[in-house]
Amino acid sequence: MKVLLAENAGYCFGVKRAVELAIKTAQDNDNKVYTLGPLIHNNSAVDMLKEKNVFSVDDINNVEGNNIIIRSHGVGKDIYDYCSEKKINLNDATCPFVKKIQKIAYEMYNKGYNIIIIGDKSHPEVQGINGWCDNKAIIGKNLEEFYLIDFNKIEKYAVVVQTTMPQDTFFAVKEYLISLGLTLEFYNTICFATKERQQAVLDLSKKVDAMLIVGGKHSSNTKKLAEIAKKNCDTFLIETAKDIDLEKIKTYDIIGVGAGASTPDFIINEVMDLINEL
Structure with missing residues (x-):
């Protein structure tokens, strides 16, 4: 055989960076530190992090102490605002490629564009991106889901894509949206x-x-x-x-x-x- x-x-660059940051934060604080949701989607890696005093919580109110780690998938703007208000120390392990999408969504939304995310609406990365445009993004993970969405030709749309989507999905959806005669700005944000x-x-x-x-x-x-x-x-x-x-x-x-x-x-x-x- x-x-x-x-x-x-x-490990990709973003995941490696997130793991190293989480371990260093735990070492620097000499105590338990918490990530908002699993740092990465791998049970073995999560178990390894627990051994190094890095734990996951689903609710920011369950964080003990004054430190929280933003996982590689990123979070919405409301989490940053909350931590700023409560003076919680943020250790941001968001993947730089995800950060780029969040920035695009935030800036284009504030320019009057509707944000379209090609991605899985149940995935934390997509949920986080949506949080940078007031949770008003139009989201679909494949061509079949976009067929079911009604678009307004009077509106403007900025299109981003979840970092882990297949290229052929992005291009298929792009071709379909163009065929509708919409005003579109495309950003191929697959890393x-x-x-x-x-x-x-x-x-x-x-x-x-x-x-x-x-x-x-x-x-x-x-x-x-x-x-x-x-x-x-x-x-x-x-x-x-x-x-x-x-x-x-x-x-x-x-x-x-x-x-x-x-x-x-x-x-x-x-x-x-x-x-x-x-």
Whole structure:
């Protein structure tokens, strides 16, 4: 059996930065620190952070002490305003690429544009972006959802996209919106790390018999990698090496391994080691 690892697998710049900031904040305070929601969508990484005194809360009122970490997905403007009013110390681990989208949404909304977000309305990144335009964004995650939305040709629209969306989704929605004859400003805000990982998995999935995509099952970018790989070969989404169906995997000659942007290196290495031992 042969096993191949996709290029650019594992932590992206934004996730690596967020994890390092959270650990440093805990060390500097010599006490528990809290993130507003899981810092990243990976259970193994979250467990590792707990061991380093970094804990997740869903409600800002449950934060003990005077420090809070904004997770990599970002939050709405109201959280910043609340922390400023209550004099809570913000440690901002928002991914710089997400910050860019928030800035676009805020500025274009204040210029009179309606904000369109191509993304999953249940994802914290999208919810945070929406919070920079008074939670009035028009949101859809695929072409089918945009077909159901009524647009006003008198209005102006600024279009941004969740950092982890597939490129083909962005371009399909863009083509459809243009066909409606709307006044539009487009911003392709899919981050380069997402583009690189998706292309690497696409290329590798054409060369192997099966793909293992490693990452949190609630991770948007990980799930999209699995969707891409499935177009070309049998694909299995796993969180750790323990999730591998060894008897099934043994039936393949060449195995490809890809990993989401929030997957720690030690998890990827455990998967590679296990497959190499078969």
